[in-house]
Amino acid sequence: MAKQKQESIPEAICASLLRVASALDEQGKVHQALAPYLKLIERYPNSQEASVATEKVLAIAEDMRERGQHHMAISVFDRLEAASQTLRVSENP
Numbered sequence: 354m355a356k357q358k359q360e361s362i363p364e365a366i367c368a369s370l371l372r373v374a375s376a377l378d379e380q381g382k383v384h385q386a387l388a389p390y391l392k393l394i395e396r397y398p399n400s401q402e403a404s405v406a407t408e409k410v411l412a413i414a415e416d417m418r419e420r421g422q423h424h425m426a427i428s429v430f431d432r433l434e435a436a437s438q439t440l441r442v443s444e445n446p
Contacts, residue, residue, distance in 0.1 A: 367393060367402040374406065383413050387429065395436040407433070 370393040377386035390406040397403050414429035 363397060363400070367397045367400045370397075371402040371405060374409065378409060378413070383416075387413065387432065391432055391436045394433070398437070 370389045374386045374389035374393070377383075377389070387410065390410050393400070393406045394403045394410070410429060410433050414426045414433070417423075417426040417429065
């Protein structure tokens with residue numbers, strides 16, 4: 354029972370972060386949505402929600418690029434890369 358509870362807590366956190374980010378994204382608050390998306394990718398990289406968050410962040414950056422907001426798009430790509438590298442550093446002691 355305790356093990357099941359431990360496993361369900363990260364799952365609940367992942368789902369909550371994705372819900373919050375998605376809601377902000379849908380409201381057009383893209384910049385605010387980036388923080389929970391990136392936190393999800395950084396802290397729970399192997400979750401299904403992190404895969405969805407990665408796709409969403411890439412879509413946000415691509416949309417910025419298409420609108421000529423190149424510096425902002427690069428910044429988003431850099432933040433995504435930093436979140437992903439945090440995983441690599443923590444996996445390789």
